Amino acid sequence: xxxxxxxxxxxxxxxxxxxxxxxxxxxxxxxxxxxxxxxxxxxxxxxxxxxxxxxxxxxxxxxxxxxxxxxxxxxxxxxxxxxxxxxxxxxxxxxxxxxxxxxxxxxxxxxxxxxxxxxxxxxxxxxxxxxxxxxxxxxxxxxxxxxxxxxxxxxxxxxxxxxxxxxxxxxxxxxxxxxxxxxxxxxxxxxxxxxxxxxxxxxxxxxxxxxxxxxxxxxxxxxxxxxxxxxxxxxxxxxxxxxxxxxxxxxxxxxxxxxxxxxxxxxxxx
Amino acid sequence: xxxxxxxxxxxxxxxxxxxxxxxxxxxxxxxxxxxxxxxxxxxxxxxxxxxxxxxxxxxxxxxxxxxxxxxxxxxxxxxxxxxxxxxxxxxxxxxxxxxx
Numbered sequence: 001x002x003x004x005x006x007x008x009x010x011x012x013x014x015x016x017x018x019x020x021x022x023x024x025x026x027x028x029x030x031x032x033x034x035x036x037x038x039x040x041x042x043x044x045x046x047x048x049x050x051x052x053x054x055x056x057x058x059x060x061x062x063x064x065x066x067x068x069x070x071x072x073x074x075x076x077x078x079x080x081x082x083x084x085x086x087x088x089x090x091x092x093x094x095x096x097x098x099x100x101x102x103x104x105x106x107x108x109x110x111x112x113x114x115x116x117x118x119x120x121x122x123x124x125x126x127x128x129x130x131x132x133x134x135x136x137x138x139x140x141x142x143x144x145x146x147x148x149x150x151x152x153x154x155x156x157x158x159x160x161x162x163x164x165x166x167x168x169x170x171x172x173x174x175x176x177x178x179x180x181x182x183x184x185x186x187x188x189x190x191x192x193x194x195x196x197x198x199x200x201x202x203x204x205x206x207x208x209x210x211x212x213x214x215x216x217x218x219x220x221x222x223x224x225x226x227x228x229x230x231x232x233x234x235x236x237x238x239x240x241x242x243x244x245x246x247x248x249x250x251x252x253x254x255x256x257x258x259x260x261x262x263x264x265x266x267x268x269x270x
Numbered sequence: 271x272x273x274x275x276x277x278x279x280x281x282x283x284x285x286x287x288x289x290x291x292x293x294x295x296x297x298x299x300x301x302x303x304x305x306x307x308x309x310x311x312x313x314x315x316x317x318x319x320x321x322x323x324x325x326x327x328x329x330x331x332x333x334x335x336x337x338x339x340x341x342x343x344x345x346x347x348x349x350x351x352x353x354x355x356x357x358x359x360x361x362x363x364x365x366x367x368x369x370x
Contacts, residue, residue: 217301220285220292224299231297237285 025059
């Protein structure tokens, strides 16, 4: 166990999650974590930080894994599986740390690096947030592909976690790949909410994206199912409604290919 | 049915927009029609149980009597729907309308 391992801290959503990488496979696990999570190794310049209890991450034998899991560690016998399990474990801890403080939307978020204007792209799990981030994030700053945390002033707390990429069709365990490795842009400091989009991707969707601004009341119902810990936010409906009203309302976008959204985002974020 | 009473449910938040509103019940958001919103306005937060007859009178005053049903039955229908979603608590009323 090296000193560097003890110093490893992941930052996201304005919280800091220290990791202790342990086990007989620590020498392999540590560089993999550092590489995949490279965008989360430094805190955002101005975000407040909530410090979490350290999380043990163990790569090792069956016996080591069983003992580690019993003490609450994220543990695995193979590196890919461990990295796959680490991502939701860290996300859950960060979400719990900021519950009630941020509006936490299941969304990708991409920011214009110059204007800092940020699009929050809400979509249920498995409906294209990561693909969208990979496609559009080459020209924009990658804020997250998982959870957009928005404070009361409309500023996002970035969570540029690794992206889950299927290495080969049919492969059950996704690779955790750094945004840097995928060539995605770096999120600006204080990315600021400019537009909230509800994504509806379909194979038979329109070639040209169709945009409808949803009335605030139904927008609240649409978004509520795509949030975490919204009930802990004081006056939650007012908080979300304020964000929507400040950004021109929820845009519901039907589309087929993620690349077709690029001109739309360019217009919204300019 | 004379003992039927109603009160506002445990709502986390109410967001009004014009004559309609959205309410948060547990982690679910329910969008209410103007009629259902009026019911909620007749049942202030923290107020004790109110006789259903008071809600009937309040709705008739605001919207007039329904043309195709008794005001009481129409109001009970609305209250039952709202109770199923947790927007109101209903007491002393059968869960389903009594068959004719």
